Amino acid sequence: MKLNSQNLSQRLDTLYDAIIAGGGMGGLSAAIYLARYGLKCLVIEKGKGRSLWMQELRNYVGLDPTTPGREILRHATDMALHWGADYLRGFVDGVTDCGDHFEVQVKIGKVNPTFATFKGTYLIAATGIIDILPQLEDMQNVYEFAGYTLHVCMICDGFDMWDQKAILIAGKESQIEAAFVLSWFTPYITVLTHGLFPVSDEMKARLKACGYPLIETPIARFLGENHQLQGVEFVDGTRIECTTGLINMGAKYHNHYLKNIPELTWDGENLVTDEFCQTTHPRIFAVGDLKKGLNQVAIAVADGCLAATKIWRNIRRSCPPRVWAEHLVSPTPEPATAQ
Amino acid sequence: MKLNSQNLSQRLDTLYDAIIAGGGMGGLSAAIYLARYGLKCLVIEKGKGRSLWMQELRNYVGLDPTTPGREILRHATDMALHWGADYLRGFVDGVTDCGDHFEVQVKIGKVNPTFATFKGTYLIAATGIIDILPQLEDMQNVYEFAGYTLHVCMICDGFDMWDQKAILIAGKESQIEAAFVLSWFTPYITVLTHGLFPVSDEMKARLKACGYPLIETPIARFLGENHQLQGVEFVDGTRIECTTGLINMGAKYHNHYLKNIPELTWDGENLVTDEFCQTTHPRIFAVGDLKKGLNQVAIAVADGCLAATKIWRNIRRSCPPRVWAEHLVSPTPEPATAQ
Numbered sequence: 110m111k112l113n114s115q116n117l118s119q120r121l122d123t124l125y126d127a128i129i130a131g132g133g134m135g136g137l138s139a140a141i142y143l144a145r146y147g148l149k150c151l152v153i154e155k156g157k158g159r160s161l162w163m164q165e166l167r168n169y170v171g172l173d174p175t176t177p178g179r180e181i182l183r184h185a186t187d188m189a190l191h192w193g194a195d196y197l198r199g200f201v202d203g204v205t206d207c208g209d210h211f212e213v214q215v216k217i218g219k220v221n222p223t224f225a226t227f228k229g230t231y232l233i234a235a236t237g238i239i240d241i242l243p244q245l246e247d248m249q250n251v252y253e254f255a256g257y258t259l260h261v262c263m264i265c266d267g268f269d270m271w272d273q274k275a276i277l278i279a280g281k282e283s284q285i286e287a288a289f290v291l292s293w294f295t296p297y298i299t300v301l302t303h304g305l306f307p308v309s310d311e312m313k314a315r316l317k318a319c320g321y322p323l324i325e326t327p328i329a330r331f332l333g334e335n336h337q338l339q340g341v342e343f344v345d346g347t348r349i350e351c352t353t354g355l356i357n358m359g360a361k362y363h364n365h366y367l368k369n370i371p372e373l374t375w376d377g378e379n380l381v382t383d384e385f386c387q388t389t390h391p392r393i394f395a396v397g398d399l400k401k402g403l404n405q406v407a408i409a410v411a412d413g414c415l416a417a418t419k420i421w422r423n424i425r426r427s428c429p430p431r432v433w434a435e436h437l438v439s440p441t442p443e444p445a446t447a448q
Numbered sequence: 449m450k451l452n453s454q455n456l457s458q459r460l461d462t463l464y465d466a467i468i469a470g471g472g473m474g475g476l477s478a479a480i481y482l483a484r485y486g487l488k489c490l491v492i493e494k495g496k497g498r499s500l501w502m503q504e505l506r507n508y509v510g511l512d513p514t515t516p517g518r519e520i521l522r523h524a525t526d527m528a529l530h531w532g533a534d535y536l537r538g539f540v541d542g543v544t545d546c547g548d549h550f551e552v553q554v555k556i557g558k559v560n561p562t563f564a565t566f567k568g569t570y571l572i573a574a575t576g577i578i579d580i581l582p583q584l585e586d587m588q589n590v591y592e593f594a595g596y597t598l599h600v601c602m603i604c605d606g607f608d609m610w611d612q613k614a615i616l617i618a619g620k621e622s623q624i625e626a627a628f629v630l631s632w633f634t635p636y637i638t639v640l641t642h643g644l645f646p647v648s649d650e651m652k653a654r655l656k657a658c659g660y661p662l663i664e665t666p667i668a669r670f671l672g673e674n675h676q677l678q679g680v681e682f683v684d685g686t687r688i689e690c691t692t693g694l695i696n697m698g699a700k701y702h703n704h705y706l707k708n709i710p711e712l713t714w715d716g717e718n719l720v721t722d723e724f725c726q727t728t729h730p731r732i733f734a735v736g737d738l739k740k741g742l743n744q745v746a747i748a749v750a751d752g753c754l755a756a757t758k759i760w761r762n763i764r765r766s767c768p769p770r771v772w773a774e775h776l777v778s779p780t781p782e783p784a785t786a787q
Contacts, residue, residue, distance in 0.1 A: 138509045138746065145507055145607040147633070168484055170477045170524045170749045171511050185509045192607070264757065268484040268531070289769040294486070296770035320772030384723070384741075402723075403757060407477065410509045411750030418603065418742060430628040431635035433659030 111190060112151070112197040114223045120195060121225065125149045127420055128213050128229030130201040130366065133158045134406045135397030136235030137185035138413025144192035146421040151195040151227055152186075153215055155363075159237050159398065160406065164256045164336075168265060169406050181406075199225075201366045204232060211392070230392065231420050234380065235413070236363035237398040242356060243278055243303050243328055250330045257336035259354045263287065264405065267294040270353045275299070276341060278328075280358030281306050287357040288321055296320070299349055301341070303328050324349070364399060376401050385419035386412045394420065450529060451490075451536040453562045459534060460564065464488045466759055467552050467568030469540040469705065472497045473745045474736030475574030476524035477752025483531035485760040490534040490566055491525075492554055494702075498576050498737065499745065503595045503675075507604060508745050520745075538564075543571060543705045550731070569731065570759050573719065574752070575702035576737040581695060582617055582642050582667055589669045596675035598693040602626065603744060606633040609692045614638070615680060617667075619697030620645050626696040627660055635659070638688055640680070642667050663688070703738060715740050724758035725751045733759065 112120060127143055129136045132154025143150040163178030172181065190196055199215040202224070211232045216222045240261040242251050251259075260266035274297045279285045285308070288298050300316060302308060304327035316323050326343040333339035340350045362378035372390035374381040380388050380395035388395050396412035398404045451459060466482055468475045471493025482489040502517030511520065529535055538554040541563070550571045555561045579600040581590050590598075599605040613636045618624045624647070627637050639655060641647060643666035655662050665682040672678035679689045701717035711729035713720040718741075719727050719734035727734050735751035737743045 134509055141507050141509065147607065147610065168480050168753070169510065170473055170480065170527075170745075170752070171508065171515070171520045173523075174527065174530075176510070181510045184512075188509075188513065191513075268486065271486065290764065292769035292771075293764050293767075296772045298772065318771075319769050403753065405750075405753050406509075407746075407750045407753040411744075411746045413509075414507070414742065414744050414746040425629070425632050428632075430631035430658050432631075432657075433635045433637065 110195050112195055114217050114225075117197065117217075117225050120151070120227065123149065123151075123228065124210060125151050125195075125227065125229035126424060127151075127231040127233055127417075128153065128211065128227055129233040129235055130204075130213070131155075131158070131233075131235035131237055131363070131397070131399075132186060132196065133160050133182065133235060133237050133397060133409065134185070135237070135409035135413045136233065137182070137189050138410040139233050139235065139394075139396060139417045140189035140194040140196075140413070141185065141192060142414050142417030143420065144189060144194040146417065147193075148417075148421060148424065149195075151197060151229065152189060153197050153199050153201050153213070153227075154186075155200045155236075156198060157239075158182075159239055162256045163406075166265075166406055167269070201236065204366045204370065206370060206390075206392075230424075232393045233413075233416050233420075234364070234367060234388075234393060234395040234399050235397050235409075236366075238360035238362050238378075238404070240356060240360050241280060241358040243358065245328060245330060247330065254331050254333060254336060254338050254354075255356065258333070258338040258352065259331065259356060261356050262404065263291060263294070263355060264403065266355075267291065270294045270355070273297065273353045274351045276301055276349075276351045276354040278303060278354065278356045278358060282308055282312055284357045284359065285312055285316070287355065288316065289319070291355055292319065292321075295353075299324060299351065301328060304344075322349075360398075362399065367393075384415070386416040387419055449534050451534055453556050453564075456536065456556070456564050459490070459566065462488065462490075462567065463549060464490050464534075464566065464568035465763060466490075466570040466572055466756075467492065467550065467566055468572040468574055469543075469552070470494075470497070470572075470574035470576055470702070470736070470738075471525060471535065472499050472521065472574060472576050472736060472748065473524070474576070474748035474752045475572065476521070476528050477749040478572050478574065478733075478735060478756045479528035479533040479535075479752070480524065480531055481753050481756030482759065483528060483533040485756065486532075487756075487760060487763065488534075490536060490568065491528060492536050492538050492540050492552070492566075493525075494539045494575075495537060496578075497521075498578055501595045502745075505604075505745055506608070540575065540705045543709065545709060545729075545731075569763075571732045572752075572755050572759075573703070573706055573727075573732060573734040573738050574736050574748075575705075576748075577699035577701050577717075577743070579695060579699050580619060580697040582697065584667060584669060586669065593670050593672060593675060593677050593693075594695065597672070597677040597691065598670065598695060600695050601743065602630060602633070602694060603742065605694075606630065609633045609694070612636065612692045613690045615640050615688075615690045615693035617642060617693065617695045617697060621647055621651055623696045623698065624651055624655070626694065627655065628658070630694055631658065631660075634692075638663060638690065640667060643683075661688075699737075701738065706732075723754070725755040726758055 126148035160178035394416035397409035465487035499517035733755035736748035
């Protein structure tokens with residue numbers, strides 16, 4: 110059922126088998142599996158996730174390479190609802206571990222928000238990450254190209270940059286390392302720091318040895334039209350030509366609601382999990398970009414399957430098998446006068 | 449490029465970066481990723497794999513739950529070819545480890561087959577398994593229902609058996625254990641041995657305690673129409689009613705070509721792999737049902753991504769970064785007279 114501020118009171122007494130924070134590829138895959146295991150689950154999705162920005166998904170078995178992320182999310186949300194999952198647009202504000210279940214605090218709506226608390230035995234953290242973009246005065250100019258010809262994922266889109274004139278935008282020196290990987294796809298790389306950090310002499314020498322120009326002047330705006338990058342203009346009025354680019358400025362991790370749970374193990378901002386996406390807290394699973402591993406749709410979808418299957422196993426193994434005989438016993442007829 | 453016995457001679461001198469044995473979900477996912485990493489790969493597909501028999505894929509993010517396996521395979525094969533993979537219909541007969549590459553012997557065609565040997569640095573074993581079906585005199589009668597209402601995967605299809613009258617067909621006593629899991633979805637279970645094995649008193653007592661009838665008489669034929677199971681007739685002429693069923697008779701593993709490679713580690717018939725689907729042989733990866741883990745399309749697709757990405761990393765890290773300057777040097781003009 111699709112929940113909203115009007116009807117959610119019907120679910121405040123429900124103990125969900127699992128609450129899924131995040132309705133991206135991993136969270137929705139978990140919801141589809143959980144629902145088809147006959148388990149009660151609630152997906153809480155804040156909107157504007159990483160896969161919503163994805164204009165084309167080019168490496169996922171079964172879908173045309175021009176399929177945009179938003180279409181897959183819509184389809185998978187409908188599937189999860191169809192199989193019986195609950196779904197709520199809201200923001201997971203906090204999680205309290207009550208020992209045998211979690212209380213999940215959700216903020217619904219941005220203007221005059223309402224707040225609600227849901228209960229679930231398991232928690233699946235599927236809130237992912239969002240790529241940090243260069244901050245320009247006119248952010249619309251960034252959105253015009255980001256996700257089209259100005260990429261954020263080399264694994265996904267390196268192929269489409271083959272031997273093109275590319276820019277690499279880094280947010281700190283260590284992120285310049287990506288230039289020496291991007292060179293697999295194209296050697297025509299200009300590295301931009303957007304004026305955010307100084308570059309060491311050692312790195313400058315490495316870039317020079319590969320013939321990759323370094324520009325430390327802040328970017329004024331991206332040039333081009335119809336999402337096709339054609340160049341960059343800098344704040345000093347100079348310009349360079351390029352037809353593609355990679356933004357490698359790190360990511361913001363949507364994991365604030367997990368920071369007060371002491372049992373979790375972190376590797377930087379990523380959650381450490383086992384082969385079933387179980388964290389070091391036995392009732393918290395992490396799927397997709399939030400856990401250590403490749404940030405790929407195919408991986409997130411498999412993660413959802415793994416987490417849901419392990420949760421089903423745990424719950425199932427704690428129940429005795431259902432018995433045929435019991436079900437054949439006719440229910441005791443109610444006395445007619447009781448009506 | 450699609451290879452066949454006419455044009456394959458063009459590829460006999462090629463050293464592929466990876467040869468993928470098996471063009472199911474995992475193999476094709478690996479091919480799509482490898483091709484998009486700009487690596488040379490060849491998919492060898494014998495046909496008639498497990499996912500070809502799958503009539504509906506109900507739990508995969510992005511696809512309608514009525515999508516048949518054959519449609520996904522066709523689509524993913526086209527995608528792999530589109531991005532630059534080679535594809536050959538053939539049967540992997542044997543693999544020879546030559547130290548720095550493999551020679552893969554392929555049998556092409558069934559009547560008057562031809563044989564060819566391809567070379568690849570890495571090998572991805574993606575040949576999967578095929579479910580063992582009850583052997584009846586009229587196998588068409590089995591195919592009429594298998595994959596429709598007579599299922600082979602509880603994770604995939606348990607939901608669609610909910611509280612229905614079900615049969616469980618086992619091939620040996622340990623496979624009867626599935627009854628106590630299937631009871632999560634329905635308690636109305638009749639266990640059939642098809643006369644293949646004796647059942648211990650202990651198992652009989654456990655089934656009786658749950659109220660699950662046991663029938664040890666061989667099956668004569670399945671009853672029903674339009675793929676909808678309605679019952680079973682046994683060789684003694686008796687009949688039972690049922691509307692669904694699960695075949696749990698094990699699987700045949702397509703792994704014969706790997707049995708002579710001493711570095712591999714096996715868990716039964718499954719290959720043991722690490723988190724990137726790498727086996728204990730550093731140049732052999734295993735994806736999908738052949739490796740230990742869940743037999744799910746979502747998992748196989750992720751496996752393909754992981755194996756391909758690790759292979760790309762290995763190859764990339766052994767190469768220096770490409771240098772811009774080199775590419776800016778104009779090629780030495782050929783003397784005009786040389787033509």
